[in-house]
Amino acid sequence: MAFLQNEQKQVQTQRLDPKVFLTQRLLQLNVQERLQSIENELLENPALELTEYLESAGDGGDRPYTADGEVARTDLKERADPFLSLQDSENSLASHQTPIELRDHLTNQLHLLPLSPKEQTVADYLIGNLDDNGLLTEPVQSIAHDLKVPLETVEKVLAKLQTLDPPGIAARSLQECLILQIQHLLPDTPPNTTAWETAQTAYRILKECFDDFVSHRHHRICRRLLLPRKTVQAAVDFITNRLTPYPAARFGTLWSRPFGEAVIRPDVIIHRTETGFQIEIAGYAPEHLRISPMWQEAFEKYQGVRVEAEEINHVREYVRRASLFIECLRNCHKILRAITRELILYQTAFIETGQVQFLRPLTRNTLAEKLGVHPSVVSRATFNKYVRLPNLEIHPFDIFFDYSLVVKTALQQIIAEEDPKAPFTDNELTEKLCAMGFDVARRTVVKYREQCRILPSHLRRRYN
Numbered sequence: 379m380a381f382l383q384n385e386q387k388q389v390q391t392q393r394l395d396p397k398v399f400l401t402q403r404l405l406q407l408n409v410q411e412r413l414q415s416i417e418n419e420l421l422e423n424p425a426l427e428l429t430e431y432l433e434s435a436g437d438g439g440d441r442p443y444t445a446d447g448e449v450a451r452t453d454l455k456e457r458a459d460p461f462l463s464l465q466d467s468e469n470s471l472a473s474h475q476t477p478i479e480l481r482d483h484l485t486n487q488l489h490l491l492p493l494s495p496k497e498q499t500v501a502d503y504l505i506g507n508l509d510d511n512g513l514l515t516e517p518v519q520s521i522a523h524d525l526k527v528p529l530e531t532v533e534k535v536l537a538k539l540q541t542l543d544p545p546g547i548a549a550r551s552l553q554e555c556l557i558l559q560i561q562h563l564l565p566d567t568p569p570n571t572t573a574w575e576t577a578q579t580a581y582r583i584l585k586e587c588f589d590d591f592v593s594h595r596h597h598r599i600c601r602r603l604l605l606p607r608k609t610v611q612a613a614v615d616f617i618t619n620r621l622t623p624y625p626a627a628r629f630g631t632l633w634s635r636p637f638g639e640a641v642i643r644p645d646v647i648i649h650r651t652e653t654g655f656q657i658e659i660a661g662y663a664p665e666h667l668r669i670s671p672m673w674q675e676a677f678e679k680y681q682g683v684r685v686e687a688e689e690i691n692h693v694r695e696y697v698r699r700a701s702l703f704i705e706c707l708r709n710c711h712k713i714l715r716a717i718t719r720e721l722i723l724y725q726t727a728f729i730e731t732g733q734v735q736f737l738r739p740l741t742r743n744t745l746a747e748k749l750g751v752h753p754s755v756v757s758r759a760t761f762n763k764y765v766r767l768p769n770l771e772i773h774p775f776d777i778f779f780d781y782s783l784v785v786k787t788a789l790q791q792i793i794a795e796e797d798p799k800a801p802f803t804d805n806e807l808t809e810k811l812c813a814m815g816f817d818v819a820r821r822t823v824v825k826y827r828e829q830c831r832i833l834p835s836h837l838r839r840r841y842n
Contacts, residue, residue: 400706405713406758409645409660412710416662419703425673425696426703429666480512480626481505487542493535500525500535504548512547512626513555546625553588557581559621579605579613591617594837611840642764642772646718648729650768655729657718664708669700713751713759720748721778728778732769735788739781785816786826793832798840 407415420426484505493501503525507516518536522529539548545562549555560581567574583591587599591614599610647658669677677697680690722729724745727736742760746753760775767773777783792810796802802810804827808820818826832838 397702397706397709400702401709401713402755402758404706404710405755406761408763409643412661416667416707423696423700423703425670425693426667426700427670428662429668480508484539484542484547488539491538493538496527497531497535500527500532501539504532504536504539508548508626510626511624512544512549513552514548514550518550544625546622549625552623553584555623555625556617556621557584559625560584563620576609576612576616579603579609580616583610583613584617594833644766644772645763646714646765648718648722648765648768650730655722655768657715657722659711659714662707664704664711667700667704667707669697669704673697673700713755716749717745717756717759718765720745724748725778729767732767732771734777734783737778737781737784740779742779745779782826785811785818785822786830788814788816789823789826790830790832793838796838798838801835801838803835 404412404415420428485502488498488501488505491501500521503521504514507514507521509515514536518532519529522532525532536548540558542548546555546559549558560577564574564577564581567577582603583599587602590596590598590602596607596610596614599605600607603610643660645660647660649656649658673693673696676693680693724740725736725738728734728738742756743753746756749756760779763775764772765775788811789807792802792807804820804824807827808818808823811818811823827834
C-alpha cells in the first residue's frame with residue numbers, strides 16, 4: 379500500500395536582482411535612449427517627478443550637478459542635453475534647415491527645358507528611377523516599354539536631363555558619369571592651355587581606355603594613346619581630383635538621410651578646468667528626479683499597515699518602483715563617471731590634445747580589472763556612446779580601445795612624407811613602423827593600408 383509522504387528539498391536557483399537588471403538596461407542606453415526611458419517612466423509612474431519647478435519656487439530644491447559634486451548654474455533643460463543647447467545657440471538657423479532633395483532640384487530645372495507633356499512624363503519617370511548617387515538604374519528599353527513611348531523619345535529626354543545640374547546626373551554607368559562631367563567642364567576651360575589639354579587627355583582616357591584606367595594600367599594607356607607617362611599621370615590626377623562617381627552626394631533624401639541623423643550627441647562631456655578635468659554625464663541626473671511628496675507621505679502612512687488593500691498596494695508598488703529607478707540611474711551615472719575618470723588618468727595625453735598618436739594600448743578587460751568590475755559592464759557602458767573632449771571634438775568610446783588607430787596614423791604619416799617617384803613598399807613600411815616602436819607584421823601593415831584605402835607602392839608611384 380502506497381503512502382503519501384511530504385518531502386522537503388532545498389533547491390538553489392539563480393535570480394537576477396531587479397536592481398542589477400535595471401542598472402544594466404539603463405547602462406547600455408545612449409543619452410537619447412536614456413532620456414526617452416526617463417520620459418516614459420515619468421509618464422507611467424505617478425510617484426516619480428522632475429524637480430524642475432523647485433528651482434523656480436526657490437524652496438531649496440535640487441540643482442543640476444556635475445560628476446565632481448559641483449553645482450552647475452545652468453537651466454535644467456540645458457543640463458539634460460548640454461550639447462543640444464550649445465548647438466542651438468551657435469547655429470540656430472542651420473539647425474532648422476531642411477536637406478535639398480535631388481528630385482526637387484531636378485524638377486525645378488525641368489521647367490526651364492522645352493519639353494512636351496509626353497516628354498515631361500518621361501522626364502519625371504526618369505528622375506524617379508535615379509538612385510541615391512544620381513545614376514539611372516533602369517535600362518532605357520524598359521522605360522520605353524513601361525511608358526509605351528518610342529525608345530528615341532526616352533533617349534532624347536535622357537540627353538536633356540543629363541545637361542542639368544549636378545554634372546553627371548542620370549548617367550547609366552560610371553564611365554558615362556565621368557565623361558558627362560568632363561563635357562560640362564570643357565566649355566569653361568580656356569582652350570589651348572595646360573588645363574584644357576589635361577582635360578582633353580582625361581576625356582580620351584575615359585572614352586578609349588576606361589578598363590585600363592580602372593585597373594591602374596597606366597603603361598597600357600601610354601602605349602595605346604602614344605602619350606608620355608607624365609601626361610597620362612596628370613590626366614589621371616585630373617579625373618581623381620576633379621570628378622566624382624557620386625554626382626548626387628551633396629543632396630539628401632528624406633527617406634535615406636533623415637534630418638539630424640548626422641548629429642551626434644555626446645553621452646559624457648569632459649571639461650578642462652584650472653584644477654584638472656571635470657566629468658559631466660549628459661542627460662537627467664538622479665538629482666533631477668524625486669518621489670512625489672504626496673506619494674511619499676502616503677507611503678509612510680501605510681508603512682505600518684498590514685491590511686492588504688488595493689490602494690495600499692498601489693502606493694507601495696509605485697513608490698518602490700520610483701525609488702528603484704532613481705537608485706539604478708544613480709548607479710548608471712556612477713559607473714560612467716568611474717570609467718571616464720579611469721580613462722582620463724590613463725589617456726591623459728590624448729584627452730588633453732585630441733591627437734590619436736598619443737593613445738596608449740588599452741583593452742576593456744584591462745579597464746575592467748582596474749575598476750574591479752566584470753568586462754561586460756565596461757562593454758555595456760561604452761557601447762554606442764560618445765565622449766566630448768575639452769577641445770570640443772566628439773569621439774566614440776571605442777577610440778580608447780583601438781590601438782590600431784595609432785599605427786594607422788603613423789602609417790599615413792610615413793606615406794605622406796615618402797618620395798612620390800619612389801614610394802615605400804610594404805616591407806619598407808613594416809621596417810619603418812618597427813623602427814618607430816610598433817611591433818607589427820607585414821600582413822598587418824597590408825591590412826591597415828587597405829583599411830586606410832591606400833594603394834600599394836606600384837600604384838602610388840608618380841611620374842611628374
